[in-house]
Amino acid sequence: MVGNINIAVAVDVAAALSGGSPDDVVFLIDDGSLASEGKGTSRLITDCVPGQLVRWRSYAIDLQTPVSIKAVRFLNWLDRGGDQAVGRDDVASGGPDWYNDSLDWSGIVPWFMVPGLAYRYRLTLQMGTGPNALISFDTAALKRVG
Amino acid sequence: MRTITITVAVDVAGALAAATLTDNLYLFDDNRANGSINQGTSVLKTRVKEGDRLLWLPLPFEPEVFASIHAIELDARYCEPQRRTYPGSHVVYWEGVVKQDLEIAPYRVTFALGDPPGLLSSAENPSLIGDGDRPGGAPGRRETAGKAR
Amino acid sequence: MAQQITVYVLIDSVAAFEANRLEGNIYLMDNLRTEGSKNQGTGQLVTAINGTAWSNGTQANEPLLNWLVAGLSSLPVTLPRNYQLDRSRESERVALDAMRLDARALKSDPGAENVRDGLIRAAAALGVHPRFENEHGELERHALQLLDLRGEVVPEADLEADDIHQLPPIITDITGEAVDEGILYPAQYGTPVPINAGWYWSATASTQRPGVYSYTMHIKVYKLIFAGGQPIWQDKDMTYDSQIQVRSRQMVNGFTGGGTGLLPIC
Numbered sequence: 179m180v181g182n183i184n185i186a187v188a189v190d191v192a193a194a195l196s197g198g199s200p201d202d203v204v205f206l207i208d209d210g211s212l213a214s215e216g217k218g219t220s221r222l223i224t225d226c227v228p229g230q231l232v233r234w235r236s237y238a239i240d241l242q243t244p245v246s247i248k249a250v251r252f253l254n255w256l257d258r259g260g261d262q263a264v265g266r267d268d269v270a271s272g273g274p275d276w277y278n279d280s281l282d283w284s285g286i287v288p289w290f291m292v293p294g295l296a297y298r299y300r301l302t303l304q305m306g307t308g309p310n311a312l313i314s315f316d317t318a319a320l321k322r323v324g
Numbered sequence: 325m326r327t328i329t330i331t332v333a334v335d336v337a338g339a340l341a342a343a344t345l346t347d348n349l350y351l352f353d354d355n356r357a358n359g360s361i362n363q364g365t366s367v368l369k370t371r372v373k374e375g376d377r378l379l380w381l382p383l384p385f386e387p388e389v390f391a392s393i394h395a396i397e398l399d400a401r402y403c404e405p406q407r408r409t410y411p412g413s414h415v416v417y418w419e420g421v422v423k424q425d426l427e428i429a430p431y432r433v434t435f436a437l438g439d440p441p442g443l444l445s446s447a448e449n450p451s452l453i454g455d456g457d458r459p460g461g462a463p464g465r466r467e468t469a470g471k472a473r
Numbered sequence: 474m475a476q477q478i479t480v481y482v483l484i485d486s487v488a489a490f491e492a493n494r495l496e497g498n499i500y501l502m503d504n505l506r507t508e509g510s511k512n513q514g515t516g517q518l519v520t521a522i523n524g525t526a527w528s529n530g531t532q533a534n535e536p537l538l539n540w541l542v543a544g545l546s547s548l549p550v551t552l553p554r555n556y557q558l559d560r561s562r563e564s565e566r567v568a569l570d571a572m573r574l575d576a577r578a579l580k581s582d583p584g585a586e587n588v589r590d591g592l593i594r595a596a597a598a599l600g601v602h603p604r605f606e607n608e609h610g611e612l613e614r615h616a617l618q619l620l621d622l623r624g625e626v627v628p629e630a631d632l633e634a635d636d637i638h639q640l641p642p643i644i645t646d647i648t649g650e651a652v653d654e655g656i657l658y659p660a661q662y663g664t665p666v667p668i669n670a671g672w673y674w675s676a677t678a679s680t681q682r683p684g685v686y687s688y689t690m691h692i693k694v695y696k697l698i699f700a701g702g703q704p705i706w707q708d709k710d711m712t713y714d715s716q717i718q719v720r721s722r723q724m725v726n727g728f729t730g731g732g733t734g735l736l737p738i739c
Contacts, residue, residue, distance in 0.1 A: 192389040195340035196438030232736065240388040242477050242504065243337040250727065252738045274508045276523040276720075279476070279534055281727035285736035297738050307507040308342030320736075327636035329622060331483065331545055333514075338506060350514040352500055354485050354545040364500045364514025377636065379622055381549045385479065385504050410624040412559060415552050419623070 182231040183210035183224060189236060189313075191243040191305050200315035204303070205239075212323060221317045223296050226287045227324035233284035236303060246278030249302040253316060275304055291322040325375035328355045330368070330450075333383040336391045336437055345435065345444045359453075368450040374425045378452075380405065380418040380433075391437050392416045395445075398431035402452065405431075425456020478538045479504050480520055480715070482690065484642045486544040490696040495713040509718070516713075524680020524721040533724050536678040538657070538717075542692070544641035548622060557638070561618040564600055564626035571595045600626035603697060603704035615706060619697070632704055640695035640706055644674045649689035651717055655679060656686050678719070685718045 185208045194203040206222035208214050210230075216222045226232060238245045291297060296319035303313050331352045339348040351368035353360050359371035372378065384391035396405040396418050405420035430449040437444060481502045489498035501518035503510050509521030525533040543550045548557070575592040578585060600618030607613040619627040620638045627637055647659040659676035690713050698707045726733050 191337065192340075192386065193439055195337060196389075196440060196442065198439075231733070238477075240386075242386055242388065242479060244476060244508065247727070252736065254739055274523075276508055276521075276525075276722065279523070280525045280722035280724050282724045282733070283727040284733055285726070285728050286734065288735040288738055291738060306337055306341035308338075308344075310343055311341040320738075327622065327634075329546055331543075333481065333483070333502060335502075335504060335506065337504065347506065350500075350502055352483055352485075352514075352545055354487060356485060356498075357488050364502075379636075381622075382551060383481070383483075383543060383549065384551065385481065385502075387551065408623070410548070410552060410556070412563070412624070413552055413556060415549055417549065417623075 180211050180227055180230055182233065183208055183226060185222070185224060185232065185234045187234060187236045187247065187301065187303065188239055189245045189303060189305070190240065191238045191245050192240050194245075194303075194313050195243075195305055195310055197310070200313060200317070204313070204315060206318055216318075220315050223319045223321050225321050225323045227322065228287050228289040228291065230287045231284060232287060232320065233282070234301070235283075238305075243305055244275040244279075245303055245305045246275040247281070247283050247301065248278050248304040248312065250283050250299055251302075252297055252299045274307060278304055287320070287322065291320075293322045293324070296321045325373075325377070326355070326358075327377045327379065328353055328370060328372065330370055330378060330380045331383050332380055332393060332433060334385065334391060334435055334437075336384050336386040336389050338385075339435070339444055340389075340438050340442075343444070345433075345446050346448070349433070349446055351450050362450075366446055366448045366450065369428075369453045370450070372422045372426070372452045372454050374422055374456070376422045378403065378405070378420050378422065382415070382417065384437075389437065390439055390441055391435060392441075393418055393433060394436040394443055395434040396420075396431055397434075398452070399429050402426045402429040403431075422452065422454075426452060426454045427456060428453050476523070476534055476536045477504075478520060478522070478536060480518070480538060480540050482540060482542045482642075482644070482692075484542065484544055484692070484694065485546070486639050486642050486694050487546050487696060489642075489711065490694050490707075490709055493709065493711075495692065495694075495711050499713055501715055509720070511718075517716075519685065519716045519718050522678045522680060522717050522719045524678075524683075524719065525724050526681065526721050527724050530681065532680055534680075536680065538676045538678060540644055540647075540674045540690070542642050542644055544639050546622070546639045547641040548620065548624065548638045550641075552624075556624070557617050557620055560620055560624055560626065561600065561616075564618065568595050568599050597630060598626075598628045601629050601632060601704060603706050605706040605708070612705070619704065632699070637697060639697065642692050642694045644690055645693050645710070646691040647674055647676065647688060648691065649687055649714065651686035651688040654682070654686060656682065656719060657688055657717070678717070680719050680721045683719050683721050685716055687714050687716050689714050 188205040212225035298319040300316035333350040335348040403420040430451040434445040485498040578588040651657040
């Protein structure tokens with residue numbers, strides 16, 4: 179019996195604001211009962227089965243500054259050209275972190291995922307307001323195993 | 325001949341996210357009683373007289389991120405702030421003596437912020453003010469506003 | 474998820490002490506200017522407490538407020554924990570070592586004037602421990618020697634200097650409307666962060682009743698005074714009111730804009 183999956187997106191906000199790359203400043207950990215690879219990095223691949231509820235939450239490692247998840251968009255793997263994101267359109271940045279905090283990034287693993295394939299998603303984080311406030315990466319994925 | 329502290333507060337995360345000190349810098353001094361104005365703004369005007377010793381002390385909002393006063397640029401005729409470090413620590417402060425009475429001397433503050441540190445300078449400038457001589461040394465018409473008590 | 478809010482309370486402690494009030498001598502800032510806080514750098518700060526709630530009304534996030542008090546005529550709060558104590562002890566250690574050497578030299582050559590002068594100089598450079606009134610109303614020796622704003626111990630001869638590090642003000646309690654209404658739940662905590670000898674005030678916030686609420690900070694302000702030529706830290710208790718603005722947004726699903734659905738995978 180498999181339960182829900184919580185994916186924690188931990189961010190070294192100070193380093194991120196100073197221009198660090200996602201590989202160095204973002205750390206993903208999941209608590210699912212199934213396996214996953216790349217734990218603690220920005221390249222986490224989370225194993226899942228249809229019907230499971232997956233939820234993403236962000237945490238600032240240095241706790242003082244706010245960090246929120248502005249968007250999670252799954253890449254269209256059919257598009258050989260690269261990263262055509264699907265899902266809700268991104269709202270132009272301008273809202274404060276508070277608006278992102280009222281978004282519950284959770285959803286149910288659909289049955290039509292092809293087993294064994296890593297479905298990558300682009301995750302966008304917001305830390306405050308301004309040109310350096312957003313950081314995105316698309317190196318993490320979900321993988322159906324059952 | 326007084327010692328006057330000028331506290332330079334900076335919203336480090338705000339400045340790094342917006343890549344500017346504008347709206348992220350707040351200056352205060354402990355000389356309001358003698359005529360300093362604009363406390364809590366980036367355009368603080370600190371009232372000074374010849375011989376006053378000025379200390380610029382940092383107050384970064386974030387204890388976890390590197391933030392230090394990198395430079396204070398001010399007309400050397402009036403004051404030449406020197407970089408100092410508190411003995412037994414890495415905390416930097418700046419110190420200078422007011423060399424002559426002045427009317428107004430704006431200055432620019434530059435912070436080093438972040439890991440690795442980048443430099444950001446104030447766009448609007450705080451100033452030293454007084455009711456002293458005009459620049460160049462020649463006595464001129466004195467402003468009557470804001471006499472020191 | 475926890476949202477950390479820090480309110481910075483800057484006080485011109487010398488002016489406040491002499492004026493017997495904090496009004497006009499206190500300035501407030503927080504780290505939420507871009508999240509809705511107003512009047513940064515003034516005495517009229519309104520701190521934004523931005524809450525989120527699930528559709529059943531329960532609170533989703535946990536805003537946490539911290540207060541950091543600093544004095545304008547005090548050493549920076551970013552100095553390491555116990556900095557003043559370390560400087561105080563270091564200066565006493567150096568002085569004692571020097572005096573011990575001088576005393577030994579005098580023993581073997583009682584007439585050595587340069588050694589005698591050295592001893593007198595070392596004694597003159599010794600710092601001073603002011604006294605303060607403790608909770609029993611008795612004068613007690615303060616653990617710290619007087620330091621100046623450059624981190625140096627102040628010699629006994631220079632006690633009248635105007636660049637002495639003033640003991641920073643401290644918050645002793647937080648009360649008022651926001652506490653009475655069950656919006657703020659304050660408590661005093663210990664912390665490894667180097668401020669107020671490791672103690673600071675913190676509060677959790679309930680965001681289920683939006684609105685503007687005031688709260689009262691109880692602040693103890695210190696000033697160095699001289700009584701009979703002896704330096705004493707005198708304190709005065711004062712209060713100052715600030716405000717919070719509580720708002721709340723309903724949680725909605727990030728993918729659907731409504732309730733939870735299938736992940737939007739191709």
